[in-house]
Amino acid sequence: MNVVSVSKEWQKAEPKVAKIETISAPEPAAIPPxxxxxxxxxxxxxxxxxxxxxxxxxxxxxxxxxxxxxxxxxxxxPGPMPTWNSALKLFSDPFYQRGPNDQGIGWNVLRSLSRVGMGFGLAAVIGIPLGFLIGRFAFLSKMMSPIISLLRPVSPLAWLPIGLYVFKEAQPAAIWVIFISSIWPMIINTAVGVTRIPQDYLNVARVLKLSEWKVFTKVLFPAVLPYMMTGVRLSIGVAWLVIVAAEMLTGGVGLGFWVWDEWNNLNVEHIIIAIFVVGIIGLLLEQLLLLLARRFDYAEK
Amino acid sequence: MKRYVQLENVQKVFETKKGRFVALRDINLSVHEGEFVSIIGHSGCGKSTLLNLITGLSTASDGVLLCAGREIAGPGPDRAVVFQNHSLLPWMSCFDNVYLAVERVFGAQESKTQLRQRTHDALKLVGLTDAAHKFPHEISGGMKQRVGIARALSMQPKVLLLDEPLGALDALTRAHLQDELAKLVAAIGCTTIMVTHDVDEAVLLSDRIVMMTNGPAATIGQILEIDIPRPRERLALAQDAHYLRLRGEVLRFLYGRQYIAA
Incomplete structure (x- = not known):
């Protein structure tokens, strides 16, 4: 009986396609004025x-x-026009290398991105599983809650001296700052996602008596994924926000260092260009992750 | 006939902030193998609580629950459930939703091809072969519920538990699915317990109707035998005096002496 109702739905959908075809079909024929x-x-x-x-x-x-x-x-x-001209010159040779303190804008961007990638990657590897555990076990949640509430509001750069002291080097210290400031949204959102899994889905798992592994791969993980993606998006945002400040202090090659270097050179046009570059890359990262998040958004109605 | 599902002096008490809340008391019921029993009552009378006890999703505060001679210690695939809100996993296609259940029950002793065949058969049983690879949000509410039924039946359960399975559907789809459910259950012959608040649904499908008194401390008020021969024709029964008498009896129980403004 139901086959009828299915085919009815298809019939409803078909005319739409047909309409589009009839509109586009007559075009190539001899067209009357x-x-x-x-x-x-x-x-x-x-x-x-x-x-x-x-x-x-x-x-x-x-x-x-x-x-x-x-x-x-x-x-x-510098106004829009001089900045634009300066940018054209800058981007015409993005990958030059003239010593450790004078490298093309491309290198600066890549180095900043790689630092963000490493710090954020480490944060994801630790933060997401931790979020799952905190969401799953109330005891752990109560245990971690004061620590998270205490450490989360700390300004990212306050962590830098700790990193410098422990690692004795600028590069890992910068990654450490990215790590510690971008881990919180992933922990919290993943944990919230786990606690918000609809009871119905868990009941299905219980009635089927699924193994722990199956419960995780078929129910828990897919249900939490949208929340997790929100956490990842927020984390990347924070990481990108922090990198400029961290690099200003640690030096080396990177957008933040470059901004500070150009300030010392009093090249204000380049500083404005750097602001645009940071903004545009941040925007692209955000859009990329939104696109990825949409892939995992189950339109549940 | 064998007593298949047996409830003896079952009681369910919830410990709330305001103190003890007795939801169910003195529930005594035995369901025979192959029997279709409906549980009917007003909202909040604990009929879903009772079903959850049989499902094993919650445990009784007192009393004994047996299924096929063994105590019900927790949920398990021998008692398949069709939930009111279909409870399909939205990230899986209809096929995969059913396959998850099939794989769990038969995965140990059967090949992948056999498992896929079982899944296919279950979907065919409810007429959803064409929608197998659609996702739950792409199909109508009635179709979702069919997938839920297919998932439950695919497990070849000892007992089929239906928790207001058609409650969320519009009247026409509901009537349509009632007829199909009757055919399916008759063909498979599995013991079925259904919670419902629809009088016609109960009379049309059941061998017996268990009528619950109003909560708190709800219990079984009356059990009505529905001795209408099967198959039952909705249209013919609409004029049938015996059907109307039985229907009237359920209505009298629900809205007559029992009725207390909730």
């Missing part, structure tokens, strides 16, 4: 829609650049 106009109109409508969608963002950016130009004119900061 009236039809040509309608095609033009249709493309015009599409372009209009795209413009309408982009307009608010473009307007916002235009106002921003305008304000920047005015402020620059009054204060002597």
């Amino acid at each position: 009236a039809a040509g106009v309608s095609v033009l109109k249709r493309y015009g409508a599409v372009i209009f829609n795209i413009l309408r969608a982009l307009f608010p963002a473009a307007l916002g950016l235009a106002i921003f650049v305008g304000l920047w130009a005015i402020v620059a004119h009054r204060s002597g900061l």
Whole structure:
């Protein structure tokens, strides 16, 4: 009986496809003048829609650049045009190497990203399993809760001296700062995800008497994944936020060091470029993770 | 006939902040093998609590619960459950949802091909062969419930437990699925206990209807034998005097002397 109801749903869906085909099919045929106009109109409508969608963002950016130009004119900061020209020159040779303190912007970006990757990766490897344990065992949750509440609000850079003292070197100290400041969102979100698993799913697991491993792979992990992804996204955000400050203090190659170096050179154009580079890379990381998170979002209705 | 599921002096007490809350008391019931028993009562009368005790998801405060001569110590695949809100895992296709259950029950002694065949058969039984690879959010509520039923039946349980299985569906889909459920259970012949609040559903499907008194401290008020021969035709029964008399009796119990404003 149900086969009927299934095929009904398919029938409902089919006409949509058919409509699209009938619209696009007649195009290549010998078009009478009236039809040509309608095609033009249709493309015009599409372009209009795209413009309408982009307009608010473009307007916002235009106002921003305008304000920047005015402020620059009054204060002597480099305006949009000089900065743009400087950026063109900078990005024309991103991977040059002239000694340890003068390397291309590409190297600086890559080194910063690799530090973030290492610190964040370590935080994920430790934070996510820890989050699962805290979420699963109430005792552990109560045990860890005061420690987390105490350490989480600490400013990331306060951890730097500890890192320098323990590791005696700048590079691992910077990674340590990224690690300790980006671990909290992953622990907390994973733990919250575990406690929010619908009882129904756990009941299914109990009625089936699934093995612990099956419960983890088939029920716990997929159910927690969306929460975990939120934690990962927040963590990456924090890590990227902290890296510039950490590198300013530790030196070496990296965006933060570069900003400080250009400040010492009084090359303000490069500082503004660095701000844009940091912002754009942060935006890209965020979008990438949002895309990844959408992949694991089960539209449960 | 053999007594298959047996409840003796079962009592369930919840310890709440306000003190002891007696949900169920003095429940005595035995269900024969192959019998279809419905439990009906007003909301909050503890009928789902009673089913959870048989499922093993919660434990009785007092009394004895037996299934096939053995004490019910916890949940297990010999007592398959169809939950009210289907409880399909949203990250798995319908096929994989059923396969998870099949693999658990038969995985040790059967090959992968056999397991897949079982899964396929179960979905075919409920008419969902075409939707096997869809995800739960891609199908209608009625279809989800069918998958839930397929999952339960695929385990070849000793007892099938239905917790208001059709309660969340619209009236037409519900009637449709009631008829199918009746056919499926008749074909498989497994012992079935169903919690419901739908009088017609209970009369149409059951061999006996267990009517619960209102809580707190709810218990079995009356057990009604439904001796209408099977297969039962919904349309023919709509005019049938005996059917109407039985239906009236359940209604009288629920809304007559029992009714207390909840």
